[in-house]
Amino acid sequence: MKKIQPNPASLDPQTLVVHDEHDEVHYGAVTMPTYQNSLFTFPTHAEFDAAMDDGRGRFVYTRGNNPTVRALEQRLAALEGGERARCFASGMAAISSAILSTVRAGDHIVCVDQVYGPAKQFMSTYLKRFGVETTFFDGTSVDSLRNAMRPNTTTVYLESPTSMSFELQDIEACARLARSRGAVTMIDNTWATPCYQSPLALGVDLVVHSLTKYIGGHSDVVAGVVVGSEERMERLNADEFMLLGGIMTPQSAALLLRGLRTLPLRMEKLQANGFAIARYLEQLPFVAKVNHPGLDTHPQHELGRRQMTGYSSLLSFETKGVPLEQMRRWGDALAYFRIGVSWGGYESLVIVSRQNEAQKESAFVRTRLYIGLEEPALLIEDMERAFREAGIH
Numbered sequence: 001m002k003k004i005q006p007n008p009a010s011l012d013p014q015t016l017v018v019h020d021e022h023d024e025v026h027y028g029a030v031t032m033p034t035y036q037n038s039l040f041t042f043p044t045h046a047e048f049d050a051a052m053d054d055g056r057g058r059f060v061y062t063r064g065n066n067p068t069v070r071a072l073e074q075r076l077a078a079l080e081g082g083e084r085a086r087c088f089a090s091g092m093a094a095i096s097s098a099i100l101s102t103v104r105a106g107d108h109i110v111c112v113d114q115v116y117g118p119a120k121q122f123m124s125t126y127l128k129r130f131g132v133e134t135t136f137f138d139g140t141s142v143d144s145l146r147n148a149m150r151p152n153t154t155t156v157y158l159e160s161p162t163s164m165s166f167e168l169q170d171i172e173a174c175a176r177l178a179r180s181r182g183a184v185t186m187i188d189n190t191w192a193t194p195c196y197q198s199p200l201a202l203g204v205d206l207v208v209h210s211l212t213k214y215i216g217g218h219s220d221v222v223a224g225v226v227v228g229s230e231e232r233m234e235r236l237n238a239d240e241f242m243l244l245g246g247i248m249t250p251q252s253a254a255l256l257l258r259g260l261r262t263l264p265l266r267m268e269k270l271q272a273n274g275f276a277i278a279r280y281l282e283q284l285p286f287v288a289k290v291n292h293p294g295l296d297t298h299p300q301h302e303l304g305r306r307q308m309t310g311y312s313s314l315l316s317f318e319t320k321g322v323p324l325e326q327m328r329r330w331g332d333a334l335a336y337f338r339i340g341v342s343w344g345g346y347e348s349l350v351i352v353s354r355q356n357e358a359q360k361e362s363a364f365v366r367t368r369l370y371i372g373l374e375e376p377a378l379l380i381e382d383m384e385r386a387f388r389e390a391g392i393h
C-alpha cells in the first residue's frame with residue numbers, strides 16, 4: 001500500500017488537508033476511521049505499564065488520547081505551523097484552558113477590548129474569583145498595550161480581527177512587546193483561519209480556534225483547538241487538558257477531519273463572496289461604514305495586508321439614519337440569510353443589533369453578516385429586494 005508521508009512545511013494547505021498518512025493498522029482506509037472507544041486494552045501488564053508511562057505517545061484512555069482525535073490534532077498543528085495541538089469540546093473550552101495554563105493567583109492579563117464576549121467574561125469576571133485581574137486595551141494601538149502592561153502581566157490575549165467590529169492588532173509588535181516583558185501571547189485565529197493568518201510565525205505562543213466556525217464548515221459540530229510549541233502544550237496537556245477534561249469526542253474529530261478537506265477551497269470562494277457583498281454595501285447611500293479589513297477604506301488595511309494573506313467572509317456594516325426597527329424588518333425580509341449567531345458554515349446569516357441603551361443614543365445601527373457559499377449576485381438581489389420592502393433607500 002502506498003505510504004504518503006508529506007513534509008507538512010513543504011505543502012500548500014489544500015494538498016496538506018487531502019493527504020493522510022496511511023498505515024497497515026487502518027487497512028489502507030482512505031479516511032481516518034472513527035475510534036469510538038473509551039479505552040484501549042493490553043495483552044500483558046508489562047505492555048500496559050509501558051503505555052501508562054508513555055502517556056503522550058500511547059493510547060490508553062480516550063480522555064487522554066484517541067487516534068481519530070490525534071489525526072485531527074496533527075493536521076491542525078501542521079496547518080498552523082505549530083509543534084503540537086490539543087482539541088477540545090468547544091472553542092470556549094480551548095480558550096479557558098489555554099488562559100488557565102498561563103496564570104496563577106496574583107497574575108495579570110492584558111486583553112484586546114473588542115474580544116469575543118464569553119472570553120471577555122471569563123477573564124473579567126470568572127478569573128477575578130481566583131485573584132487574576134484583566135485590563136482591556138485598545139487593539140488598534142500598541143501603545144495602549146504597553147500602557148496596560150504591569151510587572152505581573154503573564155498573558156497577552158489577542159483576537160485579530162475581532163469578530164464584531166473587525167479591528168486588527170499588530171500581531172508581531174504585540175507579541176514582541178509581550179515577550180520582552182516575559183508574558184505569553186495568545187490569539188484567537190478563528191476569523192482568518194490557518195489559511196490566511198499564521199500567528200505562530202509572527203511570534204505568538206499559543207493559537208486558539210473555535211473549530212465550530214470555518215474549520216468545521218458545515219454547522220454540525222462544536223469544537224475548539226489550542227496550538228503551540230511542544231513545551232507550552234505539554235504544560236496545558238498535563239493540567240488543563242487532563243484535569244478539566246473538556247475533550248473532543250472521536251465523532252466530532254471525524255466530522256472535523258472531513259470539514260478540513262475542503263477548508264482552503266471553501267475559504268477561496270467565501271473570500272470572493274465576502275468581498276462582493278462588502279463592495280455592494282459600501283456604495284449604498286445609507287451605509288456609513290463597512291467593517292471588512294480587506295477593503296481599502298478600512299483604517300488598518302495596510303496592516304491587514306502585512307499580516308494576513310487573505311480575508312474571510314464575516315463582516316459588519318453600519319447604517320445611518322435608519323431606525324433600528326426598520327433595519328430589523330429588513331433582516332426579517334431576507335430570504336437567503338438566516339437569523340442566527342455562529343458562522344463559518346455554508347449558509348449566509350444576519351444579525352441586526354438588538355435594542356440596548358447605547359443603541360438608543362446612536363444614529364447608527366450595526367448589522368453583522370456572515371456570507372456563505374451562495375452566489376453573491378443572488379445574495380445582493382435578496383438584500384436589494386428586502387431594502388425595498390422595508391422602505392429603506
Ligand SMILES: *Cc1c(COP(=O)(O)O)cnc(C)c1O
Nearest residue numbers: 090091092116163190210212223
Ligand atoms: C464562536 C467563537 C468562539 C467560541 O467558540 P465555541 O466553539 O462556540 O465555544 C471563540 N471565538 C470566536 C471569535 C468565536 O466566533
